[in-house]
Amino acid sequence: MNYNTNSLIVNKNYSNIQPFRSRVLAVVSGKGGVGKTNVAVNLGLSLARRGLRVALLDADLGTANVDVVLGLHPRYHLQHVVTGQKTLSEIIVEGPFGLQIIPGASGLPDLADLPEIQRQMLLQALLVLDGAVDLLLIDTGAGVGQSVIQFILAAGEMLVVTTPEPTSITDAYALMKVVSGYQMPVSTKLVINNVQHRNEGEATGHKLATVAHQFLGRQVEVLGVIPSDKSVRDAVKMQSPLLQSRPYSPAARAINHLGEQLWAGSPGGKTVNSVGKFLRQMLSLKIMSIAIV
Ligand SMILES: Nc1ncnc2c1ncn2[C@@H]1O[C@H](COP(=O)(O)OP(=O)(O)OP(=O)(O)O)[C@@H](O)[C@H]1O
Numbered sequence: 001m002n003y004n005t006n007s008l009i010v011n012k013n014y015s016n017i018q019p020f021r022s023r024v025l026a027v028v029s030g031k032g033g034v035g036k037t038n039v040a041v042n043l044g045l046s047l048a049r050r051g052l053r054v055a056l057l058d059a060d061l062g063t064a065n066v067d068v069v070l071g072l073h074p075r076y077h078l079q080h081v082v083t084g085q086k087t088l089s090e091i092i093v094e095g096p097f098g099l100q101i102i103p104g105a106s107g108l109p110d111l112a113d114l115p116e117i118q119r120q121m122l123l124q125a126l127l128v129l130d131g132a133v134d135l136l137l138i139d140t141g142a143g144v145g146q147s148v149i150q151f152i153l154a155a156g157e158m159l160v161v162t163t164p165e166p167t168s169i170t171d172a173y174a175l176m177k178v179v180s181g182y183q184m185p186v187s188t189k190l191v192i193n194n195v196q197h198r199n200e201g202e203a204t205g206h207k208l209a210t211v212a213h214q215f216l217g218r219q220v221e222v223l224g225v226i227p228s229d230k231s232v233r234d235a236v237k238m239q240s241p242l243l244q245s246r247p248y249s250p251a252a253r254a255i256n257h258l259g260e261q262l263w264a265g266s267p268g269g270k271t272v273n274s275v276g277k278f279l280r281q282m283l284s285l286k287i288m289s290i291a292i293v
Protein backbone atom coordinates (compact mmCIF):
# COMPACT_ATOMS: atom_id res chain seq x y z
CA MET A 1 0.00 0.00 0.00
CA ASN A 2 1.27 3.40 -0.85
CA TYR A 3 1.18 5.72 2.10
CA ASN A 4 3.35 8.74 2.72
CA THR A 5 6.46 7.82 4.55
CA ASN A 6 8.65 10.11 6.53
CA SER A 7 6.17 12.93 6.23
CA LEU A 8 6.76 15.48 8.93
CA ILE A 9 3.35 15.48 10.41
CA VAL A 10 3.84 16.76 13.90
CA ASN A 11 4.71 20.23 14.98
CA LYS A 12 8.37 20.44 15.84
CA ASN A 13 8.08 23.86 17.37
CA TYR A 14 7.60 23.18 21.07
CA SER A 15 6.59 26.77 21.75
CA ASN A 16 3.43 26.31 19.65
CA ILE A 17 2.38 23.21 21.50
CA GLN A 18 -0.67 23.65 23.64
CA PRO A 19 -0.09 21.63 26.78
CA PHE A 20 -2.52 19.12 28.22
CA ARG A 21 -4.50 18.56 25.07
CA SER A 22 -3.61 15.04 24.02
CA ARG A 23 -5.33 12.07 25.56
CA VAL A 24 -3.24 8.92 26.06
CA LEU A 25 -4.83 5.46 25.99
CA ALA A 26 -2.92 2.20 26.50
CA VAL A 27 -4.48 -0.82 24.77
CA VAL A 28 -3.64 -3.83 26.93
CA SER A 29 -4.54 -7.43 27.70
CA GLY A 30 -3.63 -10.10 30.20
CA LYS A 31 -3.48 -12.92 27.66
CA GLY A 32 -1.75 -12.60 24.30
CA GLY A 33 -3.42 -12.88 20.91
CA VAL A 34 -6.82 -11.54 21.99
CA GLY A 35 -6.94 -8.78 19.37
CA LYS A 36 -5.18 -5.74 20.91
CA THR A 37 -3.32 -4.76 17.76
CA ASN A 38 -6.40 -5.07 15.58
CA VAL A 39 -8.48 -3.09 18.05
CA ALA A 40 -5.79 -0.38 18.41
CA VAL A 41 -5.25 -0.02 14.65
CA ASN A 42 -8.92 0.03 13.69
CA LEU A 43 -10.02 2.18 16.62
CA GLY A 44 -7.30 4.61 15.62
CA LEU A 45 -8.54 4.58 12.03
CA SER A 46 -12.13 5.04 13.12
CA LEU A 47 -11.27 8.13 15.17
CA ALA A 48 -8.89 9.49 12.53
CA ARG A 49 -11.64 9.18 9.93
CA ARG A 50 -13.79 11.45 12.07
CA GLY A 51 -11.13 14.08 11.82
CA LEU A 52 -9.37 13.51 15.12
CA ARG A 53 -5.58 13.72 15.11
CA VAL A 54 -4.58 10.26 16.26
CA ALA A 55 -1.12 8.77 16.70
CA LEU A 56 -0.57 5.07 17.28
CA LEU A 57 2.60 4.01 19.06
CA ASP A 58 3.61 0.40 18.44
CA ALA A 59 5.01 -0.22 21.89
CA ASP A 60 5.04 -4.00 21.71
CA LEU A 61 8.79 -3.75 21.81
CA GLY A 62 9.38 -7.48 21.50
CA THR A 63 7.21 -8.27 18.51
CA ALA A 64 5.94 -5.06 17.00
CA ASN A 65 3.41 -5.67 14.22
CA VAL A 66 1.15 -2.66 13.76
CA ASP A 67 2.92 -2.06 10.44
CA VAL A 68 2.13 -5.61 9.32
CA VAL A 69 -1.60 -5.22 10.00
CA LEU A 70 -1.53 -1.97 8.01
CA GLY A 71 0.57 -3.39 5.19
CA LEU A 72 3.23 -0.75 5.77
CA HIS A 73 6.94 -1.17 5.26
CA PRO A 74 8.44 1.62 7.31
CA ARG A 75 12.08 2.30 6.68
CA TYR A 76 12.77 3.62 10.13
CA HIS A 77 11.40 2.70 13.51
CA LEU A 78 11.87 3.19 17.23
CA GLN A 79 15.30 1.56 17.17
CA HIS A 80 16.52 4.53 15.11
CA VAL A 81 15.05 6.93 17.66
CA VAL A 82 16.58 5.30 20.73
CA THR A 83 19.97 5.24 19.05
CA GLY A 84 19.66 8.91 18.12
CA GLN A 85 19.81 8.26 14.35
CA LYS A 86 16.35 9.69 13.66
CA THR A 87 13.89 12.00 15.34
CA LEU A 88 10.38 10.83 16.07
CA SER A 89 9.00 13.02 13.30
CA GLU A 90 11.33 11.32 10.85
CA ILE A 91 10.07 7.82 11.62
CA ILE A 92 6.34 8.60 11.67
CA VAL A 93 4.41 7.08 8.80
CA GLU A 94 1.04 8.35 7.71
CA GLY A 95 -1.58 5.60 7.40
CA PRO A 96 -5.13 5.69 6.03
CA PHE A 97 -7.32 8.62 7.11
CA GLY A 98 -4.20 10.42 8.31
CA LEU A 99 -3.52 8.04 11.21
CA GLN A 100 0.02 8.70 12.41
CA ILE A 101 1.91 5.46 12.94
CA ILE A 102 4.99 5.31 15.13
CA PRO A 103 6.55 2.01 14.00
CA GLY A 104 7.89 -0.25 16.68
CA ALA A 105 11.11 -2.18 16.48
CA SER A 106 10.88 -5.93 16.77
CA GLY A 107 13.58 -7.38 18.92
CA LEU A 108 14.10 -4.20 20.95
CA PRO A 109 14.52 -5.05 24.63
CA ASP A 110 11.64 -4.35 26.96
CA LEU A 111 11.39 -0.63 27.75
CA ALA A 112 12.30 -1.38 31.34
CA ASP A 113 15.46 -3.16 30.15
CA LEU A 114 16.60 -0.45 27.75
CA PRO A 115 19.72 1.36 28.88
CA GLU A 116 18.51 4.43 30.79
CA ILE A 117 19.89 6.82 28.18
CA GLN A 118 17.93 5.08 25.41
CA ARG A 119 14.77 4.92 27.49
CA GLN A 120 15.02 8.64 28.13
CA MET A 121 15.69 9.36 24.46
CA LEU A 122 12.58 7.46 23.48
CA LEU A 123 10.40 9.22 25.99
CA GLN A 124 11.81 12.67 25.27
CA ALA A 125 11.25 12.04 21.57
CA LEU A 126 7.55 11.42 22.18
CA LEU A 127 7.24 14.92 23.64
CA VAL A 128 6.88 16.25 20.11
CA LEU A 129 3.37 14.75 20.11
CA ASP A 130 2.10 16.77 23.04
CA GLY A 131 -0.63 19.05 21.81
CA ALA A 132 0.01 17.92 18.23
CA VAL A 133 -2.41 15.01 18.46
CA ASP A 134 -5.81 14.60 20.09
CA LEU A 135 -5.14 11.01 21.07
CA LEU A 136 -2.04 8.89 21.50
CA LEU A 137 -2.96 5.21 21.33
CA ILE A 138 -0.39 2.77 22.64
CA ASP A 139 -0.47 -0.82 21.42
CA THR A 140 1.35 -2.83 24.07
CA GLY A 141 2.55 -6.39 24.43
CA ALA A 142 0.43 -8.81 26.43
CA GLY A 143 0.72 -9.42 30.14
CA VAL A 144 2.02 -7.58 33.16
CA GLY A 145 5.62 -6.94 32.20
CA GLN A 146 7.22 -3.83 33.65
CA SER A 147 7.06 -1.78 30.49
CA VAL A 148 3.35 -2.50 30.01
CA ILE A 149 2.67 -1.47 33.60
CA GLN A 150 4.70 1.69 33.13
CA PHE A 151 2.75 2.57 29.98
CA ILE A 152 -0.54 1.99 31.79
CA LEU A 153 0.32 3.99 34.91
CA ALA A 154 1.76 6.85 32.91
CA ALA A 155 -1.13 6.94 30.41
CA GLY A 156 -3.70 7.02 33.19
CA GLU A 157 -6.22 5.31 30.95
CA MET A 158 -6.29 1.72 29.72
CA LEU A 159 -8.46 -0.20 27.32
CA VAL A 160 -8.41 -3.83 28.43
CA VAL A 161 -9.12 -6.28 25.61
CA THR A 162 -10.32 -9.78 26.42
CA THR A 163 -12.24 -12.54 24.70
CA PRO A 164 -15.02 -14.49 26.44
CA GLU A 165 -12.62 -17.41 27.03
CA PRO A 166 -12.10 -18.13 30.73
CA THR A 167 -8.29 -17.97 30.43
CA SER A 168 -8.46 -14.57 28.78
CA ILE A 169 -10.92 -13.26 31.39
CA THR A 170 -8.80 -14.55 34.28
CA ASP A 171 -5.71 -12.91 32.81
CA ALA A 172 -7.57 -9.62 32.23
CA TYR A 173 -8.63 -9.66 35.88
CA ALA A 174 -5.04 -10.44 36.95
CA LEU A 175 -3.82 -7.45 34.95
CA MET A 176 -6.36 -5.16 36.61
CA LYS A 177 -5.31 -6.54 39.98
CA VAL A 178 -1.65 -5.74 39.36
CA VAL A 179 -2.54 -2.22 38.19
CA SER A 180 -4.76 -1.72 41.24
CA GLY A 181 -1.79 -2.69 43.44
CA TYR A 182 0.00 0.52 42.42
CA GLN A 183 -2.84 2.67 43.72
CA MET A 184 -2.46 5.24 40.98
CA PRO A 185 -5.50 6.62 39.15
CA VAL A 186 -6.08 4.65 35.97
CA SER A 187 -9.38 4.98 34.16
CA THR A 188 -10.36 1.50 32.95
CA LYS A 189 -12.34 0.60 29.84
CA LEU A 190 -13.12 -2.93 28.71
CA VAL A 191 -13.73 -4.47 25.30
CA ILE A 192 -14.84 -8.05 24.75
CA ASN A 193 -13.50 -9.21 21.40
CA ASN A 194 -14.06 -12.24 19.22
CA VAL A 195 -17.54 -12.84 20.56
CA GLN A 196 -19.81 -15.52 19.03
CA HIS A 197 -23.04 -14.23 20.51
CA ARG A 198 -23.61 -10.66 21.55
CA ASN A 199 -25.33 -11.71 24.80
CA GLU A 200 -22.36 -13.82 25.77
CA GLY A 201 -20.02 -10.86 25.23
CA GLU A 202 -22.19 -8.47 27.20
CA ALA A 203 -22.54 -10.96 30.04
CA THR A 204 -18.75 -11.43 30.13
CA GLY A 205 -18.19 -7.68 30.30
CA HIS A 206 -20.78 -7.22 33.01
CA LYS A 207 -19.36 -10.07 35.10
CA LEU A 208 -15.76 -8.88 34.84
CA ALA A 209 -16.72 -5.29 35.65
CA THR A 210 -18.74 -6.45 38.67
CA VAL A 211 -15.92 -8.62 40.02
CA ALA A 212 -13.36 -5.84 39.48
CA HIS A 213 -15.59 -3.44 41.38
CA GLN A 214 -16.32 -5.86 44.17
CA PHE A 215 -12.80 -7.16 44.79
CA LEU A 216 -10.53 -4.41 43.48
CA GLY A 217 -12.72 -1.36 44.00
CA ARG A 218 -12.19 -0.58 40.30
CA GLN A 219 -14.74 1.21 38.18
CA VAL A 220 -14.67 -0.51 34.81
CA GLU A 221 -16.59 0.91 31.88
CA VAL A 222 -17.63 -1.77 29.40
CA LEU A 223 -17.12 0.03 26.11
CA GLY A 224 -18.60 -2.70 23.94
CA VAL A 225 -18.25 -6.07 22.25
CA ILE A 226 -16.72 -7.00 18.89
CA PRO A 227 -18.10 -10.06 17.10
CA SER A 228 -15.98 -12.90 15.90
CA ASP A 229 -15.75 -12.00 12.23
CA LYS A 230 -13.93 -13.71 9.39
CA SER A 231 -13.33 -10.25 7.90
CA VAL A 232 -10.81 -9.54 10.67
CA ARG A 233 -8.75 -12.59 9.74
CA ASP A 234 -9.08 -11.81 6.02
CA ALA A 235 -7.95 -8.21 6.58
CA VAL A 236 -4.90 -9.41 8.53
CA LYS A 237 -4.03 -11.86 5.76
CA MET A 238 -4.44 -9.16 3.10
CA GLN A 239 -2.49 -6.71 5.26
CA SER A 240 -5.19 -4.20 4.62
CA PRO A 241 -6.84 -2.75 7.72
CA LEU A 242 -10.40 -3.85 8.41
CA LEU A 243 -11.83 -0.33 8.59
CA GLN A 244 -10.55 0.30 5.10
CA SER A 245 -10.96 -3.05 3.36
CA ARG A 246 -14.18 -4.23 5.05
CA PRO A 247 -15.78 -1.05 6.41
CA TYR A 248 -19.28 -2.54 6.55
CA SER A 249 -18.35 -5.83 8.21
CA PRO A 250 -19.88 -6.53 11.63
CA ALA A 251 -16.48 -6.15 13.37
CA ALA A 252 -15.78 -2.81 11.63
CA ARG A 253 -19.21 -1.50 12.64
CA ALA A 254 -18.61 -2.61 16.24
CA ILE A 255 -15.22 -0.87 16.32
CA ASN A 256 -16.77 2.32 14.94
CA HIS A 257 -19.27 2.13 17.76
CA LEU A 258 -16.43 1.73 20.28
CA GLY A 259 -14.85 4.87 18.85
CA GLU A 260 -18.11 6.74 19.38
CA GLN A 261 -18.33 5.47 22.94
CA LEU A 262 -14.74 6.37 23.66
CA TRP A 263 -15.22 9.93 22.55
CA ALA A 264 -18.82 10.27 23.77
CA GLY A 265 -19.40 13.04 26.24
CA SER A 266 -15.87 14.26 25.85
CA PRO A 267 -15.76 16.87 23.13
CA GLY A 268 -12.19 17.44 22.11
CA GLY A 269 -11.18 14.47 24.18
CA LYS A 270 -11.58 13.88 27.88
CA THR A 271 -8.02 14.47 29.00
CA VAL A 272 -7.24 11.82 31.56
CA ASN A 273 -3.52 12.39 31.14
CA SER A 274 -1.81 14.51 28.54
CA VAL A 275 1.12 13.28 26.52
CA GLY A 276 3.28 15.70 28.53
CA LYS A 277 2.08 14.32 31.84
CA PHE A 278 2.37 10.79 30.48
CA LEU A 279 6.02 11.40 29.60
CA ARG A 280 6.82 13.03 32.92
CA GLN A 281 5.28 10.02 34.67
CA MET A 282 7.24 7.61 32.47
CA LEU A 283 10.49 9.41 33.16
CA SER A 284 9.95 9.42 36.89
CA LEU A 285 8.22 6.08 37.35
CA LYS A 286 10.21 3.69 39.39
CA ILE A 287 8.42 0.41 39.28
CA MET A 288 8.65 -1.35 42.59
CA SER A 289 7.69 -4.94 42.93
CA ILE A 290 4.44 -5.17 44.73
CA ALA A 291 3.37 -8.28 46.52
CA ILE A 292 -0.04 -9.10 45.17
CA VAL A 293 -2.13 -10.52 47.93
N1 LIG B 1 -13.02 -10.02 16.16
C1 LIG B 1 -12.24 -10.98 15.62
N2 LIG B 1 -12.78 -11.93 14.81
C2 LIG B 1 -12.02 -12.89 14.26
N3 LIG B 1 -10.70 -13.01 14.46
C3 LIG B 1 -10.10 -12.10 15.25
C4 LIG B 1 -10.83 -11.03 15.87
N4 LIG B 1 -9.96 -10.28 16.58
C5 LIG B 1 -8.74 -10.84 16.42
N5 LIG B 1 -8.82 -11.93 15.62
C6 LIG B 1 -7.73 -12.83 15.20
O1 LIG B 1 -6.77 -12.87 16.25
C7 LIG B 1 -5.48 -12.63 15.72
C8 LIG B 1 -4.63 -11.94 16.75
O2 LIG B 1 -5.02 -10.58 16.84
P1 LIG B 1 -4.00 -9.46 17.32
O3 LIG B 1 -2.69 -9.61 16.66
O4 LIG B 1 -4.70 -8.15 17.18
O5 LIG B 1 -3.86 -9.86 18.86
P2 LIG B 1 -2.90 -9.21 19.96
O6 LIG B 1 -3.65 -9.21 21.24
O7 LIG B 1 -2.37 -7.91 19.47
O8 LIG B 1 -1.72 -10.28 20.01
P3 LIG B 1 -0.30 -10.11 20.77
O9 LIG B 1 -0.60 -10.32 22.23
O10 LIG B 1 0.54 -11.21 20.18
O11 LIG B 1 0.20 -8.73 20.48
C9 LIG B 1 -5.72 -11.84 14.45
O12 LIG B 1 -4.70 -12.02 13.51
C10 LIG B 1 -7.03 -12.37 13.94
O13 LIG B 1 -6.80 -13.49 13.14
Ligand SMILES: [Mg+2]
Nearest residue numbers: 036037060140
Ligand atom coordinates in the same frame (compact mmCIF):
# COMPACT_ATOMS: atom_id res chain seq x y z
MG1 LIG C 1 -0.38 -7.22 19.25
